[in-house]
Amino acid sequence: MHNFRLVTTIRVRYAETDQMGVANNANYLTWFEVCRTELCRNCGMPPAVWEKEGFFLPVAECGCRYRHPAVYDDLVQLWCMPEKIMPCSVTFRYRAVRESDGCLLAEGWTKHAVTDARGKLVRKDNAFYRWMLDEEKKFQSEE
Amino acid sequence: MHNFRLVTTIRVRYAETDQMGVANNANYLTWFEVCRTELCRNCGMPPAVWEKEGFFLPVAECGCRYRHPAVYDDLVQLWCMPEKIMPCSVTFRYRAVRESDGCLLAEGWTKHAVTDARGKLVRKDNAFYRWMLDEEKKFQSEE
Amino acid sequence: MHNFRLVTTIRVRYAETDQMGVANNANYLTWFEVCRTELCRNCGMPPAVWEKEGFFLPVAECGCRYRHPAVYDDLVQLWCMPEKIMPCSVTFRYRAVRESDGCLLAEGWTKHAVTDARGKLVRKDNAFYRWMLDEEKKFQSEE
Amino acid sequence: MHNFRLVTTIRVRYAETDQMGVANNANYLTWFEVCRTELCRNCGMPPAVWEKEGFFLPVAECGCRYRHPAVYDDLVQLWCMPEKIMPCSVTFRYRAVRESDGCLLAEGWTKHAVTDARGKLVRKDNAFYRWMLDEEKKFQSEE
Numbered sequence: 126m127h128n129f130r131l132v133t134t135i136r137v138r139y140a141e142t143d144q145m146g147v148a149n150n151a152n153y154l155t156w157f158e159v160c161r162t163e164l165c166r167n168c169g170m171p172p173a174v175w176e177k178e179g180f181f182l183p184v185a186e187c188g189c190r191y192r193h194p195a196v197y198d199d200l201v202q203l204w205c206m207p208e209k210i211m212p213c214s215v216t217f218r219y220r221a222v223r224e225s226d227g228c229l230l231a232e233g234w235t236k237h238a239v240t241d242a243r244g245k246l247v248r249k250d251n252a253f254y255r256w257m258l259d260e261e262k263k264f265q266s267e268e
Numbered sequence: 269m270h271n272f273r274l275v276t277t278i279r280v281r282y283a284e285t286d287q288m289g290v291a292n293n294a295n296y297l298t299w300f301e302v303c304r305t306e307l308c309r310n311c312g313m314p315p316a317v318w319e320k321e322g323f324f325l326p327v328a329e330c331g332c333r334y335r336h337p338a339v340y341d342d343l344v345q346l347w348c349m350p351e352k353i354m355p356c357s358v359t360f361r362y363r364a365v366r367e368s369d370g371c372l373l374a375e376g377w378t379k380h381a382v383t384d385a386r387g388k389l390v391r392k393d394n395a396f397y398r399w400m401l402d403e404e405k406k407f408q409s410e411e
Numbered sequence: 412m413h414n415f416r417l418v419t420t421i422r423v424r425y426a427e428t429d430q431m432g433v434a435n436n437a438n439y440l441t442w443f444e445v446c447r448t449e450l451c452r453n454c455g456m457p458p459a460v461w462e463k464e465g466f467f468l469p470v471a472e473c474g475c476r477y478r479h480p481a482v483y484d485d486l487v488q489l490w491c492m493p494e495k496i497m498p499c500s501v502t503f504r505y506r507a508v509r510e511s512d513g514c515l516l517a518e519g520w521t522k523h524a525v526t527d528a529r530g531k532l533v534r535k536d537n538a539f540y541r542w543m544l545d546e547e548k549k550f551q552s553e554e
Numbered sequence: 555m556h557n558f559r560l561v562t563t564i565r566v567r568y569a570e571t572d573q574m575g576v577a578n579n580a581n582y583l584t585w586f587e588v589c590r591t592e593l594c595r596n597c598g599m600p601p602a603v604w605e606k607e608g609f610f611l612p613v614a615e616c617g618c619r620y621r622h623p624a625v626y627d628d629l630v631q632l633w634c635m636p637e638k639i640m641p642c643s644v645t646f647r648y649r650a651v652r653e654s655d656g657c658l659l660a661e662g663w664t665k666h667a668v669t670d671a672r673g674k675l676v677r678k679d680n681a682f683y684r685w686m687l688d689e690e691k692k693f694q695s696e697e
Contacts, residue, residue, distance in 0.1 A: 150469075294581070
């Protein structure tokens, strides 16, 4: 998984299953959010801190392809790759992988606007943008 | 159901079921919240309006007794009865009833603090308190 | 909205908001599921009945574009258009529209596999497929 | 916290907050479920295994007292104490504690029926009951 990094691992909750006996499709978007939170934390700045600094990342678009179902109590690795880092938007790609056998469960992406606390788009050369670029460069050079 | 009034009816969503094939227990608290919203709306003042006026009702305590499971696509009536209306707190009792056969699915209650936007308890003779008392009197006299 | 039909209207629940003060993005997938349920019910066969007949519709892919946020207590119309009706898959397109002013909140789609109770793809000329085609023809001729 | 043991720690998700800026009350029931799962796993038998053996633990009653709000990104310790272990029912008590400062966020309990896959109460001397008793004795003697 070139350029994807393993960010965190979640365990499927009972409440996340539905009567088909598998994790309901909507939960993957919540897991992707957990993945973004942990990616930023791993880089030293969790989203909670960015929100205090006045930067918000509402989801503007998303997509997901479900390949294999996750079931209750599965450990699910969440892999992430930021891309298209722009002053006023950023896209994250995700892969959800079952830890026990490496099975790819789902691939998804979310595109985010970068806004201030009032929901207004933030323009060029902002602190969040520069931080994302810096972190991405560090990651690329480590590989 | 003396003093309980039928407030609204919800339909069990697929995402609300779990792998036991029934509505997951945590959803009842969300349904009770829907019931409070609609009870206030039926009295002319939905909680969204009260929040703009600066009154918030965080849940301080709750309880629920699950008697029969609700399944996907069931229509569930939500009955409510306010009680212990105080300047800085109020309790609501709920009954969830399957519409098709009148089966009592669950009985619950929530106790709420009445606070301002900063979470500080609101004291005596506030507008929300007087409104709740007035609405309750109207309801009692209608019966 | 050519070929889209208004299927049902939901109201944004308190539990569906997040601390940005708007409906969390993951809920739209749940609302789309509610929309599918009601679309099928409006055609006389709710998914609960199809599941008893042995037909399941797991989500294989999804996408959503969020245009404007929905807030607590908003009435949200859910519009739907089935497309690409195939023996073993079907796609639904959705629009979420704020009832009060007609504002388009989100556009999305879900692609579903058609499977039996064990998750195996169902092949040609099955009952669900013929029903979907028939209902779609009826709808087209009504317009 | 006499007889309570620290079972697991969760982090508050963005999707779990509501517009009051705190974790929505219904999530605590889901966290308590996570806590039960991990308690059983720590004892060598996660609920997923018990379900394969034919033992289910539907929630029959619950209660929760919310003392302080949890906010996004808080680490929340989940403490648990089983009590009233009976052949056909068991009760768990919980405490949710903010890890950073030890603040008690909520206290709750759930009472469960012990049933077979069809939802029928399981009677005396069953494997799950004996296991719970054994594990509880081990825990008491370790203290």
